[in-house]
Amino acid sequence: MREIEAKKISNTIKDLCIQANYELSEDVLKALKGALKQERSANGKEVINQLINNAEIAKKERYPICQDTGLAIVFIELGQDVHINGDLIKAVQEGVAKGYTEGYLRRSVVGHPFNRKNTNDNTPAVIHTEIVPGDKIKITFMAKGGGCENVSRYQMFKPTASKEEIEKFALETVDQAGAAPCPPIIIGIGIGGNLEKSGLLAKKALLREVGKPSNDKDTANMEKELLIKINKLGIGPEGLGGVVTALAVHIDTAPCHIASLPVTVNIDCHAHRVKEVTL
Amino acid sequence: MEKKIDLPLDKKTVASLRSGDKVLLTGTIYTARDAAHKRLVAEIKKPPLNLKDQVIYYCGPTPAMPGRVIGSAGPTTSVRMDGFTAPLIKAGVLGFIGKGKRSEEIRALMKKNKIIYFVATGGAGALLAKHIRSARVVAYPDLGPEAIYELKVVDLPVIVANDIKGKDIFEEGVRKYRKK
Secondary structure: OEEEEEEHHHHHHHHHHHHHHHOHHHHHHHHHHHHHOOOOHHHHHHHHHHHHHHHHHHHHHHOOOOOOOOOEEEEEEOOEEEEOOOOOHHHHHHHHHHHHHHHOOOOOOOOOOOOOOOOOOOOOOOEEEEEEEOEEEEEEEEEHHHHHHHHHHHEEEOOOOOOHHHHHHHHHHHHHHHOOOOOOOEEEEEEEEOOHHHHHHHHHHHHOOOOOOOOOOHHHHHHHHHHHHHOOOOOOOOOOOOOEEEEEEEEHHHHHHHHOOEEEEEEOOOOOOEEEOOO | OOEEEEOOOOOHHHHHOOOOOOEEEEEEEEOOOOOOOOEEEEEEOOOOOOOOOOOOOOOOEEEEEEEEOOOOOOOOHHHHHHHHHHHHOOOOOEEEEOOOOHHHHHHHHHHHHHEEOOOOOOOOOHHHOOOOOEEEEOOOHHHHHHEEEEEEEEEEEEEEOOOOOOOEHHHOOOOOOOOO
16 A cells, blocks of 8 residues: 655645646647647737747746636546545645645635635635556646636437537537637537536546547547537637637547437637646 | 727727727726626716726736736636626726627627727737736725726737727638638
């Protein structure tokens, strides 16, 4: 049994909050540079140039990439041969609180949906834990902005629904979202599972390296085709018109009930703040 | 070519702007997002600041690091403010800065009242912060990032999205690049 101090987890989370919000990931930067070559609209190019410039200012001069520093989402894959000395959940929340306060990040969480009183340290984070074989802990941190989460959608399809119907739903979702989620966006789609599994599948699909195709050949083809169709919508960077509306489409599937075909389309903005560490 | 504009706006300047124009704004603007709008509209008969001829920036910045005036400060989604926009126009606001398309109703209202709507690049909060020279909370400090800040900006880069003729950059841009 490997021992890991809760404090170590807390410090790791704190660092991830700060790193994710100040340093645009290499995969996103690479995708933006690719988009710049592809984009034909002058406004679209201008936006992408600003975003690349913005990432440099953020990193060098220490300003968060975006003022919406997000709701903290923490995915933990906990090896079953690990023993944590201390309270895991408390450690995660403390790490988020420290990261957001000491890192000068915006506190964007209210304690109740109706009284809307700010919790002042961006907690609670949404935490997803999973027990896996081994003696390591993999922590993936995501800072998820409100604008792109707001336009994400879920629908229960008939089990006989075609792939085309699901594609149409994804296209409609992106089209209706327009400029709101800050395109060029990254799209995570969860197909299958049940109500809660579908949402989690979509969110986890976003965690994949930007543009890395699914391991499943058919799914990878669907990702590729859907990306082409989405970019034909013409929404473009910041919705000003252009050929790059999305940087990537990631799809994950799961088994489901014979009566069901749940689908979630989760959209992420171009800041796409995802960082992971294995302890 | 960018047009340099000094704030506060006047009707003549607003009338001269066209959808798609690149503009650099210099002067005072006020931040307000969802929670501030809700309060501002509730108190619109006696607002905590004079709104006449002002520009409202839909923004909730990150906290300033020591020695800095502000943190990251980009725009938030404008359409969420649409339900609160009419009373602000009535109170004299001449322009708004945000991101994304407005509802048809608000576009019609802006056209009728000769109001200008600018967009700044969403997610370019670090770049935009560099154009902010001072920031102070002028209302609702208890709202934290959602308080109303008075910002002094220099050459803040924005694009005209909706002009007084009713042209819309989003509709025109998307139409141009949409493929069937």
